[in-house]
Amino acid sequence: MPVQALKPGYKGEVKDALANFHGNQLVYLHWADHLIMAFPIALPLPPTTPFRALITDIAPNAFAMHPDFEKIDWSTVTWQLDRKPFTPDLDKTLAENGIGHKSALVFTAPGLMGLAGASA
Amino acid sequence: MSNVSITLYNNDESRGLIAAILKDNPASTTMRMPGVVKIDCPNKITILRETVEHELGRPWDVQQLHMSLVSLSGMVDEDDDYFTIAWNH
Amino acid sequence: MSVTAPKKLSLKERYRILTRGLDWTTTYQEPAKVFPHAEFEGIKIRDWDGFVDPFRLTMDSYWKYQAEKERKLYAVLDSFQQNNGQTAITDGRYVNVLKIFLTAITPGEYQAHRGFAMLGRQVPNVGLRIAAQMQSLDELRHAQTQIHSCSHYNKYFDGLHSFSYQHDRVWYLSVVKSFFDDARTSGPFEFLIAIGFSFEYVLTNLLFVPFMSGAAYNGDLSTVTFGFSAQSDESRHMTLGLEAIKFVLEQHEDNAAIVQKWIDKWFWRGYRILAILAMMMDYMLPKRIMPWKDAWEIYFNEAGGALFADLARYGIKMPSTADVANKEAFRLSTETMLTFYQMGHASGFHSWLPSEDELKWLADAYGPEWERLYLPRFKYFRELEAKGEHYYNPSLPQLCQVCQIPMFFTEPDDPTKICFRDTVYNGDRYHFCSDGCQHIFENEPEKYVQAWLPVHQVMQGNCGGATIDDVRKYWAVEDGEDNYDYVGSPDETMWKGWQADRLKVGS
Secondary structure (H helix, E strand, O other): OOOOOOOOOOOOOOOOOHHHHOOOEEEEEEEOOOOOOOOOEEEEEOOOOEOHHHHHHHHHHHHOOOOOHHHOOOOOOEEEEOOEEEOOOOOOEOOOOOOOOOEEEEEEOOOOOOHHHOOO | OOEEEEEEEOOHHHHHHHHHHHHHOOOOEEEEEOOEEEEEEEOEEEEEHHHHHHHHOOOOOHHHHHHOEEEEEOEEEEOOOEEEEEOOO | OOOOOOOOOOHHHHHHHHOHHHOOOOOOOOHHHHOOOOOOOOOOOOOHHHOOOOOOOOHHHHHHHHHHHHHHHHHHHHHHHHOOHHHHOOOHHHHHHHHHHHHHHHHHHHHHHHHHHHHHHHOOOHHHHHHHHHHHHHHHHHHHHHHHHHHHHHOOOOOOOOHHHHHOOOOOHHHHHHHHHHHHOOOHHHHHHHHHHHHHHHHHHHHHHHHHHHHHHOOOHHHHHHHHHHHHHHHHHHHHHHHHHHHHHHHOOOHHHHHHHHHHHHHHHHHHHHHHHHHHHHHHOOOOOOOHHHHHHHHHHHHHHHHHHHHHHHOOOOOOOHHHHHHHOOOHHHHHHHHHHHOHHHOOOOEOOOOHHHHHHHHHHHHHHHHHHHHHHHHHHHHHHHOOOOOOOOOEEOEOOOOOOEOOOEEOOEEEEEOOEEEEEOOEEEEEOOHHHHHHHHHOHHHHOOOOOHHHHHHOOOOOOOOHHHHHHHHOOOOOOOOOEOOOOHHHHHHHHHHHHHHOOOO
């Protein structure tokens, strides 16, 4: 049953429908093994954003506090989209890469295991 | 068998109550924290009006317990002359 | 003719006369119309008369004892105010736990008042209705006395000025608001299991006993007094919750499956809220009573273990996610604290790094795995602070759709990996911090698609604007006063001034 309600057939209003974000979609982004930045972040982005912009514009603002950041070799970074392995085409847009509204991206930079190697 | 538990304010009235509980429930142990005292006892704690009155040196209504009670763990039974907390397993 | 004095009624007789004796069966309207919420949750009741309040508290005694509690409490509050009690606390940092308490917990008391008022009207058993009405009044009393005691601190300290307004808006307060909104919009039985049983019986001891004992230890006479005054009502609430669950389970064997689902749900929702309490106990009390993990052991594993052993005869088991809570016990307070530390620019209270002594206390309490994982983070944050570069996270967090907490919780068996869970419902994707929250969503997705997630509301443009300044204004967080680190705050300056004045005699 989708909800236990007094009135049969009750439907909830979808508060975070794509249409409510004024042309943006939401994307969540997280850098694995660097938990000193304590949580995955939420980003409102146009679906036409090139994937590369996540690396060149978004990531430096979000993650550059970490001493590992400048050591990232982006050509070896691996990605997950909604918990499944994923190979982005950097020159295509989020939409063209199949990244939907409220999708979660996690990237791992091989060899970088955070502060004191403790995924921190 | 599990512990039942009662936590009381650490104040003047409770001192008499605590003394009565320890007397009527010899298996109980106490844990003192700032402001409160937690009493644990295997399976059951019985509070008898008569013993409390003896400790306080004055009449005591079992429902006066509401003025000293902070917390408890176990099933409650209350009547004019006693208050018990017990598990049924 | 002999005259005999009227016999004093026994407790049991008085209870019968003043509860069932005051009830009647309606004849103008059928019971189903008088109590329209009684059946839609699927709970089957054979005999509504089977419920008895074990405290046998009647309204007249209730008023008597509550009045006495209030007189005692207000005598202390008066004295606290007259004697500048705020200067006698252990440290100015301590007041930040009151800021969290007033903005997060006090409005929750008010919500509980509303929920029990609903129950006091909707349940077809007079004993339950009267007990629920008393609890409704208790919860209102708790909200009022908490507001009253904190009002004195509000004369001096920042961050206590807009608790009610903030409760409906600020990112971390939505966690508590959504918890009570969820409970109040369920049916009467679910509400009773949610708040009366799962929250009051299983979890509030953690809030009121070790935490209020902490207030006593830190010299906060006013909070410890309202805390224990409130908690003296909680024992009655806990007993109501336990008797109610026994009553429901004894009425029909089909009820056990529904009740178990509610216990699983509300244990997990309540436990998630306690993350902030774990942080308060381990990081914010200048003098500490016990680590979170020990409080969890005493009040959940020992007391809760005995409780569930007792309910086993009805086929009721420990909440399905209890093992996850145990696995998180050594890191819950730290994962929470690290989040608030880096969100200090967007919070209505101050955060700060633990001192060396405090880190040692934590390491002793939580062991080598804790040291390996978390000391490097504290060390690095300290280095940044030394360079004048206190780290504030420039981004907004992804939130869990159900508990609404930022997704900082790690995998139950791997504290180095964020716990991601997600599901697709009607074409939209939803994310969760845990299996517990995911199951709650999947049981009633139409309820949780409506969640007012503060971060998403900001991004929809509903919170005053797009910059952090705009949003802080919308949240009524006064920039440079209420937020950022305690070190360098106006609160700290004031506190240090008071301490300096103590040493000036006769000048």
